[in-house]
Amino acid sequence: MSAAVSLGWIIAVPFAAAILIVMSDPRPNQREGVTLAAALLLFVLNAALVPRVLAGEALVLHLAEPVAGLPIALSVEPLGMTFALVASFLWIVNSIYSVGYMRGNKEQHQTRFYVCFAIALGATMGIAFAANLFTLFMFYEVLTLCTYPLVVHKGDAGARAGGRTYLAILLATSIGLQLLAITITYVIAGHGDFTPGGLLAGRIEGPIVGVLLALYMFGIGKAALMPLHRWLPAAMVAPTPVSALLHAVAVVKAGVFTVVKVVVYVFGIDLLAGESSAAWLLYAAGASILIASLIALRQDNLKRRLAYSTVSQLSYVTLAAAILVPISIVGAALHIAAHAFGKITLFFAAGSIYTAAHKTEVSQLDGIGRRMPWTMGAFAVGALSMVGVPPTAGFLSKWFMLTGAMQSGQMFAVAVIVASTLLNAAYFLPIVYRAFFRAPAVDDAGHAHGEAPLPIVLALSITAACTVALFFWPDLALLLARDLAQAAR
């Protein structure tokens, strides 16, 4: 199968799956079977592309050109490959998890859930492999719209309020700022194709660079750069699998992925590094890392705490990109993968707790680790990865960020990483301690519960294992990231 064709398939499979799921509506087993099959197929297709990418093949698939000069095209480059691999792999795991969760909690509208999920993955693939800004923007919007029903899944007032914030911020930023930025780019450069070294390189200079950068960075609402982060905590009303795969991996990573793409392929790090008006990004990212962590510190609701941790971790990627040296770009790329595995593990654990024990608050978790050792063990691994302690994936990205920061002498970035390490520890370690070292609170001594359903435990064990495995065998991720850094030069 020619590479270009397989690219087409990668986009097509999830959407096809969505249709099949609709058709298998009344039959849950078939429905979830289709999801799993599609996920597996998608991952295989992606994996098949990897050697070609590493070989440096340029794979382009030209789909259409609705408006003259605005082609819709797909192409593969290292960062997109990483993102697609991670997302498609985690879709498999998450599907297993979803089965356990949705059934365990007897959720309504499960078909709609799986359909939207498949579409979301399709959009994610589209974003990962978009060859130009317009294509990326298009899939970006599709992702926003098709995740909305998932956010409001519960359908009650709270869910609607959350969904409203979600949609409002994401649409407003993307249409108001991002689209404008994209247009400006097209006008200045005449095209929007992602080009190594930056398609604006040499075309603009002066304050306009800073302004355009701002339009992009705040236009990419999914990257949750403060103060445009509110949608993420709001989205936590969704069922946990959604929070896990979409709001820890697909959607948010689509955001930071776009950020990195823009920095590397649109501006080019040399252009930004040479432009004082673009320096603000580093500080904005740093601030949002710290502030988000401080807020997370004060959240008692587990998912909210995780959400704010996500906000801060996303800004890690932005920060890494903003350091503007190739090695830190490697860090950014790695963090997209590393954080994905760690954070999805944490969310899986949160969902597992909710399913087995119906607990949502941190303060309720005393001694739960004794009843759910696997869940909380996985949680501990994820937490360590967030802090960036070896032997977990989080260490890798942190290492490259620090190296980059030291290389470019960005002591601010260094200080931020130090501070946020401590903050991360300060809001994750207490949870682990409670779970394993406190006696269960008196009130629920009566009603005993064990581990969550098998699919859930299985899923979170897999992701936790991956979080550790990525530390010991980072080679593939590293190769792709290095290729990206090459393109950044």
Add this chain to the structure above:
Amino acid sequence: MNEHWLYRPRTLSRLRTWGVGLLVAVVVAELFVTLHPHFGFAGWFAFNAVFAFVSCVAMVLSARLLGRFVRRRDDYYDDDRLPAARSGGAPASDEERA
């Protein structure tokens, strides 16, 4: 009598005499060995004895002096918490949970 031998007055007085004797003996012993000091002052007779006594007293006194500033009642820190604690992050102290 059931009192432990260590605590009999006779033992104590005996210990005291032995102790004093030991001190004297050590100083006298200095006459029978040849010191090869690295520094002049180290060669003075009974330097170590005097030096040890003086420096110990000095240390104790200086410690007392510092103590005036740094000593606090030992429940001084009892109400401090990690910031997380205020949001239920850190476990409540036992008395609260009781």
Add this chain to the structure above:
Amino acid sequence: MSLASVPPALLLIAGAVALPFIAPRWRLLALLGLPLAALVQVWHLPDGQVLAGEFLGFAVAPLQVDALSRVFGTVFCITAFAGALFAYRQASLMEMASAFLYAGAALGVVFAGDLLSVFVFWELMAIGSTLVLWSAGSTQAWRASMRYALVHLFGGVVLMIGVAGWAVADGELGFRSMTAALDGEGARALAAAFILAGFLLNAGAPPLSAWVADAYPEASPSGAVFLSAFTTKTAVYVLIRGFPGAEILVGIGLFMIFYGIVYALLENDIRRILVYSIVNQVGFMVTAVGIGTELALNGAAAHAFAHIIYKALLLMSAGSVLLVTGKRRCSELGGLAQSMPLTAVCGIVGAMSIASFPLTSGFVSKSMIVDAAAYQHLALVWVLLAAASAGAFLYVGLKFPWFVFFDRDCGLRPPDPPANMSVAMVLLAVLCIALGLSPGLLYAMLPHAVQYVPYTGAHVVSQLELLLFAALAFFMLLPALRGTLTISLDFDWFYRRFPVLLLALLTPPARLLWRALGEAVCDRIARTGRHLARVYGAREGIASVAGSGAMATAALSVFGAVLLYFYLR
């Protein structure tokens, strides 16, 4: 990785992971067997790089052996064994597993041939030790452990920054002496400084010395034994390897020595006294590293070896007391020698060693350091070290045994601790004496050749003078040394109390300001909203369906304006 090249670290870490899954009746075997196996492996491994590889694009040597690492490896294994023996009946499974992870990580550090591996095990050590603290289970222990964890994560990041900087500046990460770079300029100097800072933090150096006395005393009786052995001594090890002869260390070391003495003198909690003495003793080693001659480095290594053993012994006896009486303050104890003679004897042996009495391990090791200063004609240093040796006898060598086992009878008559604990204590006590009697055992291990002879008449006599007159001072000042129900503020005030005060101070005004602002903003928004609604809304203002007359006039005025404009062009 053939069986011959299994890292000792791996044995213990694997043991830690496996422990929960081992059937209870085999556990004791694993607990005692693994450290011994590790010990065998330490001596079985050949010198040089045993394992080498590539990680993140750097050549790494996770297993590299030489005399220095073997000294520390040996003593770590011994402590792990004795500790396990001491702990296994009382300690929870979690604590044992954590302790093994911790010990394994420490072994990993001393056998790491490159900075990356050092860092990885460094962090593992932080995790392991935190878990050991958590296992104590009390709320105080929990809070102390959080502070401990944060301080060490901070140290970890500082170290990581240094390593990253070194990677950038130097291109490769082999773990060699960085003293030269420290004196140099630019990126390498900066990186080296960060690395040194990271190392020193674990050594309990100022200004963050407080974590030692803050955390260790909160651990369980057995936990404290493990904690006292590894973190600070690995720090000494990496200093010996990484920064031999860095002058700054002399000053830092001396500060630590007297910091330890003074705070121990003010202290009432017996285990805290012992913990301050860790800082004090590590201070000797750091000073030695700063002096940097072969003798000094030998002394540092030897003293670390001896110190680990007698400090473990001291904490074991203190732990036994705590276990059987449940009391931890000098002021509540006394006269226990009557009912727990064994513990008392072992405690005294430990106390004698730390005071470096002749015929104890402390004597043969600490003397090397003091004399190293002398050989370098560092008069002031020598004087201070001598005074410190005397002081050491005063504040711990006498204070600990006297107030716990003798002095006023507190009326308690607890028995000696269970057999396994007693055995462990006796084992270590014997080691202390053995090393004191035949220093050759120890000297043979040291990295550099040793011609040093501890037992000369002069040396013995002067040392005895020093110690006995310190004792005289002790008994004369006894009233001044009695414990009081107090703690002593330290640098940790700045992260324990200061933020709280700051918060308490700033919150009310901030809240007021915020509310005021909020109201102001809300009002403005509301007013603007009403205004907009009026101007653009349904019936009046712009959106009003004005009477046709009004509209016509508006239209005509617009027309007039336009006409004028076009004329004036």
Add this chain to the structure above:
Amino acid sequence: MSAGAGLAAHLPALQVVLPLLSAPACVLLYHGARVWWLAMGVSTAAFVIALALLAQVMGAGPVSYALGGWAAPWGIEYRVDALNALVLVLVSGVSSIALMFARDSVPREVAAERIYLFYTAWLLCLTGLLGIAVTGDAFNVFVFLEISSLATYALVSFGSERSALSAAFRYLVMGTIGGTCILIGVGLLYAMTGTLNMADLAQRLEPLRDSAPVRAAFAFIFVGAGLKMAMFPLHAWLPGAYASAPSAASVFIAATSTKVAVYVLLRFTFTIFGVEFSFDTLALAKVLTVFAAVGVFAASLAAILQADLKRMLAWSSIAQVGYMLIGIATANLDGLTASIVHLLNHALMKGALFMALGCVAYRIGAVRLDAVAGLARRMPWTFGAFALAGLSLVGVPFTAGFVSKWYLLLGVLHNGWWPLAVLLAVTSLMAVVYVGKVLEVAWFHTAAPGSVTERAREAPLSMLVPLWLLVLANLWFGVHTALPVGVARSAAAALLGLTL
């Protein structure tokens, strides 16, 4: 064959004559249903003719037709090029679809015995609009403008609410002022040049450019056209008129009449007065951008704050006219293309939106925001259409709206007008707000217990079909942009005197 050829030759005349003659026929037929069939037929015929003309023009270039055989410049010339061909297609097309919709909608809102008059007015209006587009004679433009306007006043006055009459009257006053302005303008031009034929005028004006009367004429025509198209400060008649006209009429008027006025402005400023006079000498761009920018913003804001949905759409129309004016103001190829494409696209989206509201009115009578609470769950097709058309209005990719907005941004940025670009972004957001507001209320709020909403059913097929035709057109032209953009580009090029 020859008949066919002969017919083909007379298409421009037929385009106007057909609806003109069939208007009185309606009065004779009288009976509602029959009248509808006639109107429907005629309008469809007009649509076919328009398409044929467009084909001719795109194939063989501009078509010139001498009415009554009197050659220009003496006789009246009908001149069809890409621009007005497009307008013809637009007007007749929308009229046809709106009539499909009207069949069931009108009887609900117009008294049975007056329906035949309604369609008569409709056909006259159609005649006028087509005439304006097709003629090449300046005075003729005025005549047809008046025909269409008078008919439109009538159509508005058919509205069921009493406010319809006052609205119609207000519209009449303003419309008349506008008409008069244009009449005076044309009169001045005639006085100066002695000709009324547009092409002829263009030539003869060359030497007299700087004379005061010509400038005055320009001002008159500009304001006149501005009034007809509801350019911002001259817009006040529009909301009332659109809001109170019968739904079908709203669809028709909203989609066509302002567009035709825009066409008139284009015709005069570019073809007759010429680019350099309008834009260099008179610096029209300044005036336009000021009016347009303020208008777009103010109108969008007003739209957000409306509670009556038809009124809301009316305001959004004013804003959209502002977009077209901005496009004109750029006076470059992309900008003009944007304006011309937007003539079409806005007709499609606004037509669809008004139809959706027509469906709502058909079921529950009222079209106030609070009245549609929870209605979407009862009328999913209607509100699905409303959502899609709304997205098109916002300018989301793959809808027609995106295409025009895209070219507009390109045009604006080519002139380096960053503030305007930002304004476009902001106003798009405001569009998101006022469309989203409706959708949220309709989908997520719950109907007041016991209200008609609870019993409402989906609108009848006869209304859903035209509605969805327009919606699909929105999507179709969002993806297959070649046709409209191609035509618009050549039209724009012609106006600018460029050759593609």
